[in-house]
Amino acid sequence: MNRSPMPRAATSGRGPCRAGLTFDVTAAGNGAIVTAVVSCPGSPGLVTSSDSAAGHRHARAGKFSPETGEWKLLLHHMLDVAAVLWTGFARRPELLAFLAQGLGMCVEDARAMLILLAALHDAGKVATSFQALNPTIAVTLGLPLDLTARYSGRGAHGSLGWAMMLKLVRDGRVALPTDSPLRADVGARLLFAVVCGHHGRPPQGSWRDRLRQAESTTAREFLDRDLDALVWHVDTLNTLFRWDHGRPDGNGLKRLSFLINGIVTLCDWIGSTSHFQIANPPPDAEAYWTDCALPSAEKALDAFHPAPFSKPARRPPESFATLFPGIPHPTPLQARVDALFTADCLPSGPLLAVIEDMTGSGKTEAGDLIAQRLVGLGRADGVYVGLPTMATADAAFIRRFGDETGRVPLDDALFSEPAQVMLAHSKRRRGRAFRTADTFAGVEDGEAHAVDWLARSSRLALAADLGVGTVDQALAGAISGRFATLRLSGLWRKVLLIDEVHAYDDYMRVLLAGLLRHHAMMGGSAVLMSATLPAAIRGELIRAYADGAGWTVPPEARDAPYPLLTLLHAGGGERHAVAAAPGFGHRPVRFEAIPTEDEVDRRVVAWIRDGRSVVWFRNTVGDAVGTWRRLCDVLSSMGLAEPLLYHARFVPRDRAEAERRLLEVAGKQAATGARRGRLVISTQAAEQSLDLDFDELASDMAPADVLFQRLGRRRRHARDQSGMLLAPGEADHRGDSSVLLHVPPHQPVDHGWHGGLSWGARQIYADPGVLWHTASELLGRKAVVPTRDIRSIMEAVFGSPPPDALAPASARAQGDNLAEAQQGRSVAIDFQADLVDGWRNSPVEDEDGTPRTRLGEGHSIVIGVIRENAVSFLVSDDDPVAASECRCPIPLAPMDEQSGLKEALIAGLPPGRRKAANQKTFLFLTSRDENGYRGTAMSRRDSVDVTYTGKEGLMIGRREKD
Secondary structure (H helix, E strand, O other): OOOOOOOOOOOOOOOOOOOOOOOEEEEEOOEEEEEOOOOOOOOOOOOOOOOHHHHOOEOOOOOOOOOOOOOOEHHHHHHHHHHHHHHHHHHOHHHHHHHHHHHOOOHHHHHHHHHHHHHHHHHHHHOHHHHOOOHHHHHHOOOOOOOOOOOOOOOHHHHHHHHHHHHHHHHOOOOOOOOOOOOOOOHHHHHHHHHHOOOOOOOOOOHHHHHHHHOOOOOOOOOHHHHHHHHHHHHHHHHHHOOOOOOOOHHHHHHHHHHHHHHHHHHHHHOOEOOOOOOOOOOOHHHHHHHHHHHHHHHHHHHHOOHHHOOOOEOOOOOHHHHOOOOOOOOHHHHHHHHHOOOOOOOOOOOEEEEEOOOOOOHHHHHHHHHHHHHHOOOOOEEEEEEOOHHHHHHHHHHHHOOOOOOOOHHHHHEOOOOOEEEEOOOOOOOOOOOOOOEOHHHEOOEOHHHHHHHOHHHHHHHOOEEEEEHHHHHOOOEOOOOHHHHHHHHOOEEEEEOOHHHOOHHHHHHHHHHHHHHHHOOOOEEEEEOOOOHHHHHHHHHHHHHHHOOOOOOOOOOOOOOEEEEEEOOEEEEEEOOOOOOHHHOOEEEEEEOOHHHHHHHHHHHHHOOOOEEEEOOOHHHHHHHHHHHHHHHHHOOOOOOEEEOOOOOHHHHHHHHHHHHHHHEOOOOHHHHOOOEEEEOHHHOOOOOEOEOEEEEEOOOHHHHHHHHOOEOOOOEOOOOOEOOOOOOOOOOOOEEEEEOOOOOOOOOOHHHHOOHHHHHHOOOHHHHHHHHHHHHOOOOEOHHHHHHHHHHHHHHOOOOHHHHHHHHHHHHHHHHHHHHHHHHEOOOOOOOOOOOOOOOOEOOOOOEOOOOOOOOEEEEEEEEOOEEEEOOOOOOHHHHOEEEOOOOOEEOHHHOOHHHHHHOOOOHHHHHHHHOOOEEEEEEOOOOEEEEEEEOOOOEEEEEEEOOOEEEEOOOOOO
8 A cells, every 4th residue: 555645736727825725615506515725835924834833732631741751742643543544445445436426526536635634633622722631741842821711621622623624714714715705604514524523423503603602702712823723734734635626516525424424433533542652752744644653554453443444355145055054945035035136136236125024934044145145246345233132132143153053154154254243232242352452542531432432342333344233233323322423334335134123113213214214325235124014114114215315116005915025226116925934824823812810820830730831921020020929839839840030131141041041941952851841931022033932822912013923932843742843844743722812801892991901011012002903803813824914914903093992092102102203303313414414412312321222211220239348249240330230120229328339339440441330320239148139229209129139130119110
């Protein structure tokens, strides 16, 4: 790679040279065109390189050691960040070509512009108010300080630099030979916002208002000499990068503003790591660029391999048989994908695939095959797989990368060389961890965002070549939360594969639609998968993707066949009917209404006595624990095995143990003796992704899509009467029986019908019309054949008005759904606008800074234990905070007398983890016996009892909310 700055042809026909940028703003459709021309340094009246004081600005406001000289020139940090982008473009020339094409510029001009602007990301740090944050460094640099200048807060130099650059543009300090009056708030406003807004959010509001704030006599943030210094920095940088031709198309800049902002943010974090050492004595700009910045950028990108700048060598398209040698006969869905996704059959450009098929039909393999073909054909460079929950993400990760036979690990299927692979969610770090590094960014504004970002898998996943995690990690790129654009930059040129699409509520679907819209705008392909996707939701998501791609799609048909593979591309839409896979989806299922818990108990116990493998799905943790306690006593008195309890409210260690025992008694490969006479009581945690196979099933009342998911855990694989697994293709030998549905009598229906459901069903599934239609459809048929009936049942349940008696309650529930969707719109980024105008100001983050990608969820506590006047974490581990963290149904706070315990407990943690731990809620429990802990906490209204045991998990008094 050529490490010298690019040579640029001399500019002609533009009048006398002046230092700085030349902007020309002209109309371009509905937007504006901004152009810049670098002119000759050293022009009269401007600060030039001969004025050394102008360059005496430090880059960080943290600790200073006179012995070691621990400070760095701002100019050098600017060059570090520019070097990361330069090196990234050299490694991924297709990224530069994509940006240049979108901006309507030639590659040379686009590179010069983007690298220069990336260097100017910290323009606001020239301000005396920022420099005065560490007067020791400033005085050492010989910088005279006016201590009346006041810095307005963390990250304020971003918006300050935005306003200062636009002031220079407006005042002509940066040369502006234009044919029309300058409108700095049109094209230039967005151009500088894209690079200066690198601290997680773009500048908001009017740059003129920000300028007035900065120039206030009571809180002046910059002085006249700071503007001189900024012009000097612009002059010096332009001597290297020479942006003297080309101007970005206004509409193209608007469309690409989110991606460019994310890339510049990424470059800033990488340019802040310790790969970029401090050079003392400071060399001049050109020597530093050549001898320090560029070699350091090479080393940093070798260490981190972030996806926008990394592309592992790909494997060519492979056959299904090669990728899945353990599956001798592909299902009809898998065979159709194998035939369609070839170089000869696929149209050019991005595409959306929607897969609708039964649980157990091989959707996972079909989706992975699509991803492999798109990567193998050079249509994508990586993959992110999004799942609805952490448990399903864990299971999907193991399925794709575990030691089980039957398939080539997904990374080996995609790439012919080692790639970065990440499991991504907020609670688990597993294998193949992304590399991390220490950082100098901790001294910037007293924060350590870079090390935090580089060390936390939840933020790294989208920067890895291949990620599997919760859908939240991707949805966080569609919400106006910190570093959303950083996540979006990690999705560039990736296949976005979203499983269990039906599982997302109205709020999340708004975010998902926005994510699909932006992904299509960037030319990315996506795959959506579900067994139970209503036509209205399918149409909503297809329209969002088509809107981003600029395509028109035909109206959705409610009578579409099932199973179905839908393809959307520039040439239009295709619907491919697929034969149903052989197996349980063809077997008739009878649903039987059971009105009382006692009767369900009796029927379940009878099954257990007969040696059946049984699951009872309860809608809440409270109901599940209550049933588990009750049936523990019953089964124990009969000399039968203790039931297993499975839900999501455990610390990771106990959740993993519960999952291990669950698979041992109900997994596909479970031994006959281990299955026999075993009962599992579970919440929704066992509905998806886990390959479970029970003989019999009972369930609380729930909507049709949920019940079909639960049904996929009943007789999933063919077995004989004893429970022995049979060969694929053989018929199941287990005797006929009903699925038990815990539901009040279906008729007569009156306004109190909903009240006859369990408390949990009413709270979790609030629309009585949906529940009533579900019961009517399932109980009103002699038998349900899933592959034949699922489409008609789904449309009847979700497309029919409620009975008159239930209409008021149903309307209230639907109003709540609309309110959720409106909340989603209030926080979702508007990708049809630009980075500044499309950013929302609504609160979008929880107290610990986590983007709020779900409503009514996300509460958690870290459990500490008090033993003999000493405090410890519940679980000792390399990361005891994550190991002791547990989901909680309601927000809780510690009692006043526990206020000092948290500080004492986290004092021994490393600084980065201590800072993160300080944002979390800690509750301290007292050991009750060797297995259980008890304590008290404050809810919103009063104190509540809190207990935790390894078998029951976390329980909160009697006020269960989930």
